[in-house]
Amino acid sequence: MSAHPDLAGGRLTIDLGALVANYKLLAKHAHPAKCGAVVKANAYGCGIEQAVPALADAGCETFFVALVEEGIRVRKAAPEARCFVLNGLFSGAEKVIHERGLVPVLNTLIQVERWAAFAKANGAPLPCALQMDSGMRRVGMSPADIERVANQSHLRDHLDIQLFMTHFACADDIGHPKTDVQQEIFEQASTLFPDVPRSAANSAADLQASGLSYDLVRAGVALYGGEALNDVPSPMQPVAILEGRIMQITSGDAGDSVGYGGTETLTRKSRIAYVSVGYADGYLRSSSHMGVPLRAVTQPAVAHFKGHTLKGIGRISMDMCGFDVTDVPEDQISEGDWIELFGTNVAIDDVARAAGTIGYELLTGLGHRYTRTYLESES
Ligand SMILES: *Cc1c(COP(=O)(O)O)cnc(C)c1O
Numbered sequence: 001m002s003a004h005p006d007l008a009g010g011r012l013t014i015d016l017g018a019l020v021a022n023y024k025l026l027a028k029h030a031h032p033a034k035c036g037a038v039v040k041a042n043a044y045g046c047g048i049e050q051a052v053p054a055l056a057d058a059g060c061e062t063f064f065v066a067l068v069e070e071g072i073r074v075r076k077a078a079p080e081a082r083c084f085v086l087n088g089l090f091s092g093a094e095k096v097i098h099e100r101g102l103v104p105v106l107n108t109l110i111q112v113e114r115w116a117a118f119a120k121a122n123g124a125p126l127p128c129a130l131q132m133d134s135g136m137r138r139v140g141m142s143p144a145d146i147e148r149v150a151n152q153s154h155l156r157d158h159l160d161i162q163l164f165m166t167h168f169a170c171a172d173d174i175g176h177p178k179t180d181v182q183q184e185i186f187e188q189a190s191t192l193f194p195d196v197p198r199s200a201a202n203s204a205a206d207l208q209a210s211g212l213s214y215d216l217v218r219a220g221v222a223l224y225g226g227e228a229l230n231d232v233p234s235p236m237q238p239v240a241i242l243e244g245r246i247m248q249i250t251s252g253d254a255g256d257s258v259g260y261g262g263t264e265t266l267t268r269k270s271r272i273a274y275v276s277v278g279y280a281d282g283y284l285r286s287s288s289h290m291g292v293p294l295r296a297v298t299q300p301a302v303a304h305f306k307g308h309t310l311k312g313i314g315r316i317s318m319d320m321c322g323f324d325v326t327d328v329p330e331d332q333i334s335e336g337d338w339i340e341l342f343g344t345n346v347a348i349d350d351v352a353r354a355a356g357t358i359g360y361e362l363l364t365g366l367g368h369r370y371t372r373t374y375l376e377s378e379s
Pocket of ligand 1: 038040086167201202203204218219220221222228
């Protein structure tokens, strides 16, 4: 669903050229490992139907999704590509996964047993990945269960194991000791499957350039222009550009309070531009200026207009939010103009920080009321 350009309060531009450039940079970091793309949650909000063909054209042969239904969309968008389903094998999902040519990531012994039994009944080994928990205590099998799979021929003989994988808890933190510990546990266990390709790296691990890439990288957020590593400048290009349309420019005097709760008091005679984008569009209320309970920082999200950085003012409402435009000359800004909320001038991760969250959450929460425009990749 995408609103008519004249009617929408916000417009979202997805730059597929930037997506492809980011993919190529991540693939270069991964080399000689291959670079796969994680396209769960509708390609981090950017659109599976558009992102997947662009990435496949750029040479991406392997995709990862969370859910089967996302995988079905990937297979339609790139029929030649391989697609792993990260969130495992729910009971009852075997048939559709098989029929749609998807590859389940088996995260528990129960899932391994179920997939092996299904394959046996089917008469041939079926493709899968095995995931081990090497210390994150999230999903995946324990090293002991991995050993059981390796040593039990009634299981292993029915599995075409295409990938042995794990996931790092602290890869965003360069040189974190937990990564070394996990790496050692992973490498040790992987000797049980000498011929199976290995995969452990997300975007952050790929960008760390420290031998974490193994055979296949699972690049996610960095493809979409998000920051993967903490405390280092991101080399990625912005992919999602969000603009809000000015619905009204209002003014107030020093001492006036602004917005719900009257949480912000003007310190000077001000003009405020309201744009027609709010928290119902995924522009988080927690990035409001002042007085949102449970958030320690009081710097609001900023926006951009014709070279001016605009400070958010008052609370973000469901369908609108305000920016201080007092310093923009009156003849340069008017109702109907577009203000950049994030993209090329305002980094999405800076807006996320103002909200006390991460770029991932803003991307995956991108609203459904925007006009969506896709800039095609040149390559
Ligand atoms: C989401 C996910 C990724 C991608 O992580 P990014 O930090 O977005 O690069 C990789 N592997 C697994 C298992 C994931 O769930």
